[in-house]
Every structure is written in C-alpha cells, then in structure tokens.
Amino acid sequence: MIMNNKKKPIVIDLFSGAGGFSYGFKQAGYKIIAALDNDENAKITYENNFPTTKFYFNKIEDIDARVVMEDLELKDGELDCLVGGPPCQGFSTKGNMILNDPRNMLFRYFVRFVNVMRPKIVLIENVPPILTLGNNRFRDEIYNLFEKIGYKTSYKNLMAADYGVPQKRLRAFFTALKNHKEPSFPVPTHTAHRKNKNDALKSYVTVKEAIGDLPTLKRGQRIEIYTKPPFSEYQKLVRKGQDRLYNHEAKIQNERNIERMRYLRQGQSMKDLPKYLQAKSGFSQAYGRLANDKPSCTITANMNNLGSGRYIHPRQNRGITVREAARLQSFDDKFIFYGSMFKQCEQVGNAIPPLLAKAIAKEIKDCLL
Numbered sequence: 001m002i003m004n005n006k007k008k009p010i011v012i013d014l015f016s017g018a019g020g021f022s023y024g025f026k027q028a029g030y031k032i033i034a035a036l037d038n039d040e041n042a043k044i045t046y047e048n049n050f051p052t053t054k055f056y057f058n059k060i061e062d063i064d065a066r067v068v069m070e071d072l073e074l075k076d077g078e079l080d081c082l083v084g085g086p087p088c089q090g091f092s093t094k095g096n097m098i099l100n101d102p103r104n105m106l107f108r109y110f111v112r113f114v115n116v117m118r119p120k121i122v123l124i125e126n127v128p129p130i131l132t133l134g135n136n137r138f139r140d141e142i143y144n145l146f147e148k149i150g151y152k153t154s155y156k157n158l159m160a161a162d163y164g165v166p167q168k169r170l171r172a173f174f175t176a177l178k179n180h181k182e183p184s185f186p187v188p189t190h191t192a193h194r195k196n197k198n199d200a201l202k203s204y205v206t207v208k209e210a211i212g213d214l215p216t217l218k219r220g221q222r223i224e225i226y227t228k229p230p231f232s233e234y235q236k237l238v239r240k241g242q243d244r245l246y247n248h249e250a251k252i253q254n255e256r257n258i259e260r261m262r263y264l265r266q267g268q269s270m271k272d273l274p275k276y277l278q279a280k281s282g283f284s285q286a287y288g289r290l291a292n293d294k295p296s297c298t299i300t301a302n303m304n305n306l307g308s309g310r311y312i313h314p315r316q317n318r319g320i321t322v323r324e325a326a327r328l329q330s331f332d333d334k335f336i337f338y339g340s341m342f343k344q345c346e347q348v349g350n351a352i353p354p355l356l357a358k359a360i361a362k363e364i365k366d367c368l369l
Contacts, residue, residue, distance in 0.1 A: 009368050012036075012068075012117075014060060014084030014110055018045040018337060018347035020329070021083045021125070022053070024357025028365060030081065034072055036060060041339030042347055049335055060109040065116035077118040077178075080368055081361075084110055085125040085352055107138075111145045114176070121183075121364050122146070122176040125352050128157050131172050142174055151176035154183040161295045162188035163359040164202070165330045166210035166234065169298045171352070173360065177367060186363040207314055208292035209234045211324045214248060216316060219258075222249035238332040246336045247322040247344060257306055260287050261317040267291040269310060285310045290320070296328045301349035304342050322348055330355035 008031040013022045016035035019042075026032055035046055036056040043057050054072065056063060069075075086106040107124065114122050124142070131139045139155065146153040153176045160169040163186065175183035191201040209232035215223040224245050230236045253261070260277050269288035270278055279286060288310030290296055302308035303325055311319050320328075322337055322344045330353045337344040 009080035009365065010078075011081045011083060012079060012119075014082065014113060015086050015106075016046060016055075017042045017085070017350050019049055020331070020351030020354050021085065021123075021357050022046075022050060023331065023335065024352065024354035024359075025081070025083065025361045026050075027354060027358045028361035030361060030365075033074075034068065036063065036068075039347075041343040044338040045336070045344075045347055048338060060106060060113075065113040069117060074117070077120070079117050079119040081121045081123065081364065082110075082114060082117060082119040083123040083125075083357075085350075086110060107142055108145070111142075111149070114146070114151070115149045118178070120178055120368060122151065122174075123360065123364070124174040124176075126172050126174075128170055128172045131155060131157070146174075146176045151178055152182060154185070156185050158185065158356065158360075159188075160330075160353045160356045161192070161204045162190055163353075163356050164190050164205055164234075165295075165328075165353040165355045166205035166207060167296045167299060167328045167330075167353065169353060169356075171356070175360075175364065183367070184363060186359040189359070204295050205232075205234050206293050207290050207296050207328070208232075210238075210296075210327045211320070212292070214321075214324060214327075215245070217248070217250040217318060217321070219250055219318060220252040224248070238327055238330075240332050240334055242333045245323065245333065247326065248324070249321055249341065250318045251304065251341060253306070253318065257287075258317060260306075261289070261312055264289040264312065266314050267294075279307055282307060288312060290314045299325050299328050299349050301346040303349050304345040325349070329353050 008029055010033050011025050011030045013035040016022060016037045022032045022035060032053045034054040036058060038059045043055060047055050143153045153174060155174045157170055157172050160167050177183050190204050192204050194201060194203045213228045213230050213235045215227045226245055230239055260273055263273055266289055269284060270282055270286040285297055286307050289312040290310055292314040297310040300309060303311045306319055313320055325348045329348055329351055337347050
C-alpha cells in the first residue's frame with residue numbers, strides 16, 4: 001500500500017515527457033509516484049528532476065496497468081489523480097490534422113488505465129482541434145468512454161497566458177471525476193487588458209519580464225552564470241536562488257538566417273522580409289522575432305528551426321535558447337534539460353507549462369478535499 005501524507009494527493013503521469021504536468025502538480029502540493037514515457041531523452045531529464053519518482057520506460061500500449069499497480073503496491077481507487085498528454089501530432093494543424101493517424105487513438109489506452117486503476121480524478125491535455133476534428137469524433141468518443149466507466153467528464157480550452165505563463169498557448173483539457181461529480185476549471189489570474197491597478201487580474205507576463213535578465217549571447221556561445229539581477233517578479237520566481245545557469249546556449253545559424261534576422265524588428269516575420277530572403281513556402285510566423293512587450297507565441301518542439309515559428313530573440317540576432325524557451329513555458333531555472341540541443345528543444349516544446357498545470361492542480365485539489 002502506498003504510504004502517503006494525506007495532505008499530498010498521489011499522482012501518476014502518463015505520456016510524461018520531461019515532466020511539465022508533474023512539475024506543476026508537485027508545485028501544487030501533490031506527490032508524483034510514477035511516470036511513463038517511451039522517449040529516452042525525456043526519461044533522462046525526468047529522472048534527474050524527479051529522482052524519487054518511479055519511471056516506466058515503455059509505450060503505453062505495451063504495459064499493463066495492473067502490473068504497474070502491483071509494482072507500486074497501489075490498491076483500486078487509491079490513486080488520487082491520473083494525468084497525461086497523449087501525442088498530439090495527429091491533431092495538430094502543423095501535423096495537417098491526419099484523421100487516421102494511429103497516435104490519435106492512444107487516448108484509448110489512457111482510458112484503459114483509468115478503468116483498471118479507478119483514480120478519483122483524471123486529466124488529459126491535447127491541442128484544441130481534438131475538440132472539433134472529425135465532426136467532434138474524438139471529443140465525443142473520449143466523453144462517452146469515460147461515461148461508460150462511471151466518470152463525469154468536462155472539457156475546455158485554456159489559454160496558458162491567463163495563468164501567468166508568458167506565452168499565448170491554447171490547449172484543450174478533459175477532466176473526469178468518479179461518481180459523476182461535476183469537474184471544474186481554474187479561473188484566470190491574468191489578462192491582456194488590465195483596466196487599472198486595482199483590477200483583481202494581473203497583466204500578462206511579457207517576454208522581457210520572462211527572459212530579459214538572461215545573458216547576451218553570440219553565435220554558438222554558452223554562458224553558465226547570471227550577469228544581471230532579476231528585475232521582474234517572474235524572474236525572481238523562476239530563478240529560485242539559482243547561482244548557476246543551465247541550458248543557455250545559442251545555436252550557430254547559417255549566413256542566410258543571420259541576414260534574415262538583421263532585417264527583422266520586434267514582432268516582424270517572414271512576410272516583412274525582402275523577397276529574396278523569403279522562403280518559398282511557410283506560414284505567417286516563420287522567421288518571426290519575438291516582441292518584448294507581449295507574451296510569446298506558442299513554443300513548439302520545432303523551436304530549434306527558425307523557419308518553424310516566432311523563435312528569434314527580441315533584441316539579439318539569434319534564436320532563443322533552451323533556457324529562454326523553458327522560461328516562456330514557465331519552467332524555473334533549477335529544472336535542467338538533457339540530451340542534444342535538438343532533443344532538449346523537443347522536450348521543452350512538447351511540455352505542458354507547469355504554471356498552467358499548477359493552476360488546474362490547485363482547482364481539482366478542492367474536489368479531492
């Protein structure tokens with residue numbers, strides 16, 4: 001039987017990746033007892049940041065939930081929360097929303113885990129098209145599968161910036177509770193349109209407030225010390241007393257990309273470039289430069305490629321570093337990413353912003369109590 005302080009609900013994180021869900025729930029006072037993922041680099045990152053959590057290096061379709069329960073000495077219904085973000089490439093607009101992508105069906109294995117473990121609360125994260133794709137096919141199937149096993153389900157799109165994340169990242173969430181109780185979602189704490197200083201909502205956290213204190217870098221340079229003090233509340237929050245800086249290294253860019261960056265001002269992108277510097281194909285955010293006075297656009301797994309989005313530093317002619325991207329995702333500086341730079345970018349971009357996860361975790365904690 002799991003030994004647990006009643007003040008700390010216990011959680012298992014499926015499709016954990018580097019651990020965005022886990023980190024947010026940990027900050028909200030939960031105990032993460034296990035995680036599962038089949039990405040080797042994410043495993044290394046997760047185990048280094050959550051040394052006391054049991055990690056299962058498996059595909060979800062190749063592991064039996066009952067075996068996991070026996071291994072953890074977990075009884076039916078003892079688990080407080082089962083969370084996870086099944087792969088979203090098949091639902092993503094960048095993935096061309098492939099209706100029959102086999103990854104689209106991995107949520108069924110998630111539901112199997114729920115049916116075996118019978119957690120009190122379930123939370124699933126994905127990209128917004130999951131709610132509408134195929135004439136609501138996937139949304140309705142998830143809803144009906146949970147209803148059949150005795151869970152009341154609710155779903156909603158949440159904007160990360162509304163909860164203190166310096167990024168305009170919209171994601172869909174499903175919550176499911178046993179015994180058909182009505183799940184709820186957290187109320188926003190931040191807004192893009194704060195009316196006055198007495199407004200209960202805070203202003204969105206901007207790119208400058210998130211990364212403006214980090215050291216200036218040249219191409220290929222890595223700096224491991226802080227050269228400026230924090231000047232925003234957010235910077236103080238994410239530094240957490242750190243005296244060494246990790247994952248702050250600038251990728252070496254080719255000369256064509258350097259020329260592109262020299263042309264671009266804050267907020268501009270490929271359409272603002274001279275014709276000879278524009279790519280033959282792409283979308284509006286390609287080769288975009290971040291604006292200091294706004295939250296960033298969505299950070300994705302392809303952030304290492306400037307042609308994949310708005311990933312150019314607001315003031316320096318380079319792409320953002322893994323540490324800068326991690327801050328825009330709301331990871332604090334003591335959370336270290338492992339693997340090649342490409343793999344680190346994947347881990348950061350695929351993660352659920354911890355501050356968003358924390359807001360949801362605090363909301364559903366009330367249901368547990």
